[in-house]
Amino acid sequence: MDGIQFRLTETVHSTDSTEMKILGISAHYHDSAAALIIDGVPVCAVQEERLSRRKNDPSFPLAAIEWCLHHAGVEPEDLDAVVFYERPMLKFDRILTCSLRTFPHSWRAFPKAMRNSLGEKMWVRGIISSHLGIPGRKILFTEHHQSHAAAAFLTAPTDHAAILTVDGVGEWATLCVGVGERFRNDTARINLQREIRFPHSLGMLYSTFTAYLGFPVNEGEYKVMGLAGYGRPTMTDRVRKLIQRTPDGAFTLDLDYFSFHTTAESSYSPRFLELFGPPRSPYEPIDLETSDGQRFADCAASVQQVLENTLVEMTQSLHQETGLPDLCLGGGVALNGLANARILAESGFERVFVPPAPGDAGCALGAALYADRIHFGNPDREVPDHPFWGPSVNGGDLARVAGEDGQQFRDCDDQALIGQTADDLAAGLIVGWMEGPLEFGPRALGHRSILAAPHNVGMRDRLNREIKYREEFRPFAPVVPIEVADRYFELPPGGTRLARFMSGVFRVRPEWRPRLEAITHIDGTTRLQALERNMAPRLYDLLEAYGQRSGMPVLLNTSFNLAGEPIVNRAVEGYSTFLRSGIDVLVAGNTRVMKRESRVAHREEAVA
Amino acid sequence: MQPPPGHVHATRFDRMLAPLHRWVWSCDQRRVQKLLRFGETETDGGRDILRAAEMTSDPLLRRLYLKHAIDEHRHGDMFRRRGADLFRTLTPGLKPAFQAEWLAPGGHGADDLEVQDESDNDLLAFLHLSERAAASRFSVYRDVLQHDEPTCAVFDEILHDEVFHMNYTLTQLTRVAPEQHRRHLWHARLSRLGKGYLRLATRLAGVLGTLLLTIQYFVLLPPFALLAKRAQRREQVGWHPVSPDRNGSLDRQY
Numbered sequence: 001m002d003g004i005q006f007r008l009t010e011t012v013h014s015t016d017s018t019e020m021k022i023l024g025i026s027a028h029y030h031d032s033a034a035a036l037i038i039d040g041v042p043v044c045a046v047q048e049e050r051l052s053r054r055k056n057d058p059s060f061p062l063a064a065i066e067w068c069l070h071h072a073g074v075e076p077e078d079l080d081a082v083v084f085y086e087r088p089m090l091k092f093d094r095i096l097t098c099s100l101r102t103f104p105h106s107w108r109a110f111p112k113a114m115r116n117s118l119g120e121k122m123w124v125r126g127i128i129s130s131h132l133g134i135p136g137r138k139i140l141f142t143e144h145h146q147s148h149a150a151a152a153f154l155t156a157p158t159d160h161a162a163i164l165t166v167d168g169v170g171e172w173a174t175l176c177v178g179v180g181e182r183f184r185n186d187t188a189r190i191n192l193q194r195e196i197r198f199p200h201s202l203g204m205l206y207s208t209f210t211a212y213l214g215f216p217v218n219e220g221e222y223k224v225m226g227l228a229g230y231g232r233p234t235m236t237d238r239v240r241k242l243i244q245r246t247p248d249g250a251f252t253l254d255l256d257y258f259s260f261h262t263t264a265e266s267s268y269s270p271r272f273l274e275l276f277g278p279p280r281s282p283y284e285p286i287d288l289e290t291s292d293g294q295r296f297a298d299c300a301a302s303v304q305q306v307l308e309n310t311l312v313e314m315t316q317s318l319h320q321e322t323g324l325p326d327l328c329l330g331g332g333v334a335l336n337g338l339a340n341a342r343i344l345a346e347s348g349f350e351r352v353f354v355p356p357a358p359g360d361a362g363c364a365l366g367a368a369l370y371a372d373r374i375h376f377g378n379p380d381r382e383v384p385d386h387p388f389w390g391p392s393v394n395g396g397d398l399a400r401v402a403g404e405d406g407q408q409f410r411d412c413d414d415q416a417l418i419g420q421t422a423d424d425l426a427a428g429l430i431v432g433w434m435e436g437p438l439e440f441g442p443r444a445l446g447h448r449s450i451l452a453a454p455h456n457v458g459m460r461d462r463l464n465r466e467i468k469y470r471e472e473f474r475p476f477a478p479v480v481p482i483e484v485a486d487r488y489f490e491l492p493p494g495g496t497r498l499a500r501f502m503s504g505v506f507r508v509r510p511e512w513r514p515r516l517e518a519i520t521h522i523d524g525t526t527r528l529q530a531l532e533r534n535m536a537p538r539l540y541d542l543l544e545a546y547g548q549r550s551g552m553p554v555l556l557n558t559s560f561n562l563a564g565e566p567i568v569n570r571a572v573e574g575y576s577t578f579l580r581s582g583i584d585v586l587v588a589g590n591t592r593v594m595k596r597e598s599r600v601a602h603r604e605e606a607v608a
Numbered sequence: 609m610q611p612p613p614g615h616v617h618a619t620r621f622d623r624m625l626a627p628l629h630r631w632v633w634s635c636d637q638r639r640v641q642k643l644l645r646f647g648e649t650e651t652d653g654g655r656d657i658l659r660a661a662e663m664t665s666d667p668l669l670r671r672l673y674l675k676h677a678i679d680e681h682r683h684g685d686m687f688r689r690r691g692a693d694l695f696r697t698l699t700p701g702l703k704p705a706f707q708a709e710w711l712a713p714g715g716h717g718a719d720d721l722e723v724q725d726e727s728d729n730d731l732l733a734f735l736h737l738s739e740r741a742a743a744s745r746f747s748v749y750r751d752v753l754q755h756d757e758p759t760c761a762v763f764d765e766i767l768h769d770e771v772f773h774m775n776y777t778l779t780q781l782t783r784v785a786p787e788q789h790r791r792h793l794w795h796a797r798l799s800r801l802g803k804g805y806l807r808l809a810t811r812l813a814g815v816l817g818t819l820l821l822t823i824q825y826f827v828l829l830p831p832f833a834l835l836a837k838r839a840q841r842r843e844q845v846g847w848h849p850v851s852p853d854r855n856g857s858l859d860r861q862y
Contacts, residue, residue, distance in 0.1 A: 052724075053655065053659050053662070083858065087860070088861050089860075089862035090861070093862065100832050100835075101833070101840050103829060103830065103836075103837075107822065107825055110821060110825045110829075111817065111821035111822050111825070112818075114821050115818070124861070125861065137859075140858035141858055141859075141861050176850070191852075192850045193849065193850055194847040194849050195847070196846070196847065196848070246846035246847075249847070252845050252846070281695065283688065283691065283695055370858075371858060401670070404667035404670075405667060405671065564651065564655075565655070570662070573662050576658060576662050580674070580677075580678060580681075
């Protein structure tokens with residue numbers, strides 16, 4: 001075999017040679033990933049960044065592929081198909097056409113775009129074939145938005161739903177609507193009916209403001225959403241100049257205000273700056289006490305409101321058109337929890353399903369599912385409704401490294417561990433919590449989380465200062481047992497479903513806000529996770545144990561990583577994060593390590 | 609012989625380039641750009657070394673790598689803070705005409721590190737040489753920045769750590785490969801040289817490629833651009849129907 005070597009020393013699944021094995025891959029733009037389905041059911045999925053430790057790693061996901069195959073005990077030649085999440089030539093067609101349309105303004109971007117595309121991105125079939133040693137005929141291609149649609153619909157517990165996928169851009173499409181249907185004969189169908197094409201893109205509109213506000217594109221969109229809470233939408237009229245609705249209910253961008261379609265250097269044009277003023281420097285902190293700081297917050301609030309209004313109007317039309325009670329949302333824009341909550345409240349849909357990985361990483365799973373159900377016509381199987389598809393953590397590894405460093409550690413049974421951790425949390429300690437398989441998608445949903453008491457603002461400040469090293473305007477999220485979620489948070493009908501994977505932002509009930517200061521955003525909202533026991537039983541038990549001590553089974557739950565790093569995967573990565581930050585206690589599996597005055601951070605070993 | 613803590617001798621080559629570095633650092637805008645870029649480089653280097661800490665099976669190395677990674681992260685913050693402070697004093701919108709990135713590289717700016725592919729021996733040898741080269745360059749930067757005391761102080765503090773990094777990597781290399789540490793150092797030198805050549809060749813190829821593509825852009829594309837613009841004018845705005853066959857075959861790439 002040419003390329004990577006697959007170690008098959010230990011495998012988790014035994015496979016039958018008659019089962020169809022399909023590998024899905026997303027790569028080359030941001031957040032690459034691999035996912036494997038066997039006999040119609042996902043077996044594993046992981047983002048490359050979690051293994052390479054490079055945040056948003058866009059490279060071809062060799063490590064992720066290797067792990068998936070190894071985990072499932074599958075050799076590359078056993079694969080029935082490898083599905084890439086978009087059509088590279090169609091994407092190249094868009095890049096070339098846009099260069100031609102903007103001639104001669106695109107002269108700087110053109111060489112870069114061509115070198116970029118001609119280097120690796122166009123030869124995906126050959127790359128996959130050479131890395132895996134499989135024939136080219138086994139390699140298939142879905143369209144980008146088909147992958148998003150499949151990730152949203154085929155993983156959702158619904159038989160018939162409208163589908164809306166929204167992101168920056170795939171090949172040509174930036175937004176698609178359609179319908180997904182499961183039939184009684186166990187077949188499924190996804191029918192994408194119409195689309196809006198590049199450069200008219202809600203994702204690009206939002207990303208342009210992300211860049212204008214001095215945040216990194218494809219990463220800082222969360223920050224714009226957080227900042228929006230501190231502003232007033234005073235500039236919506238100006239944002240409306242950038243995006244106009246068309247008579248048929250779609251929209252167009254006024255390209256005079258943008259430059260993302262002509263150059264790679266900047267997303268916005270001088271005319272944009274005339275409208276909104278000078279951009280924020282990425283190196284200047286946002287001071288909300290200054291007029292500039294407030295202008296940036298107002299700007300964020302305005303674009304957020306326009307995005308929400310546009311999506312709400314489009315989903316209202318979609319609901320009227322389809323008459324269906326369910327909506328499946330996919331694409332990077334589906335990570336906007338504020339917009340999702342408004343869609344649920346105002347569109348007419350009774351349930352809104354957002355997968356745990358609605359962005360490009362999730363397309364790896366979507367592409368594989370699409371090929372299985374639609375291309376091969378295999379029977380539709382229920383997809384387990386959880387996000388835990390990655391490598392499992394090994395508490396023994398933590399015990400080993402902690403022991404070697406002379407740290408205090410203890411192996412305990414579940415009950416003792418949960419009791420002790422609840423005591424720690426009630427005492428105001430911050431806990432790094434690792435258990436079971438890693439989450440697939442950008443949210444930490446209880447298997448790689450930093451947990452803390454949510455009651456006072458001091459905890460939020462400590463987390464920002466000592467652990468997350470991030471802007472003070474960014475909110476933290478809570479996790480709460482689903483049965484009592486409505487007691488503390490204003491959840492509309494269908495809200496718990498949206499909160500299953502932290503996909504919606506809802507209001508904290510006013511009477512509880514004084515006791516939930518650390519997770520209540522400035523506008524009284526929070527992006528909660530409503531936890532069902534069977535999804536993460538140990539975390540659920542921990543919430544109950546904590547509730548017995550504090551009177552409130554709610555914990556602050558933030559992703560287990562430091563600024564600029566991906567979420568931790570292995571115990572040793574959790575351990576190094578624990579040592580480099582203000583986390584007091586680390587739990588991995590059944591091993592617990594308590595921080596003492598760190599010798600690592602201060603000691604210069606007497607070896608120099 | 610190892611230099612005493614806090615003291616580094618620049619190599620003769622770096623000393624020879626001091627007038628060039630003085631010129632590079634004399635422009636305020638360029639200084640800001642370089643400091644901010646150094647900030648990114650140090651942070652990236654810190655991540656690589658953190659990865660090494662998470663990969664090694666040697667507990668002592670793990671602790672030392674971790675301390676090293678924390679240092680690099682702090683250096684990144686120091687460069688960024690100083691760059692941001694200087695940035696506030698500049699006239700908005702001005703950019704240096706020539707950024708001179710390759711003339712004055714940062715800490716590990718000239719080195720590529722694939723931590724997962726390296727053994728501890730090779731990594732230590734590589735880090736030692738890399739830190740030594742960075743310390744030599746930084747000592748020259750410090751010397752040519754005497755007129756800018758705060759920036760000079762940043763380099764001074766970082767140099768102190770670089771000396772520790774230089775020393776521990778060599779000491780540990782001698783510990784883990786007592787018989788072969790010289791061979792590893794030579795191997796690392798050759799590897800750096802090879803990577804340097806590849807980087808140069810890639811950059812040159814990039815420049816040539818850009819030149820050729822730019823020529824093609826202006827020579828070959830205009831008639832096609834005209835056609836594309838005409839087609840665009842005919843294109844409808846708003847929704848585009850998705851034809852049913854688009855939902856069909858997965859064999860094609862277009």
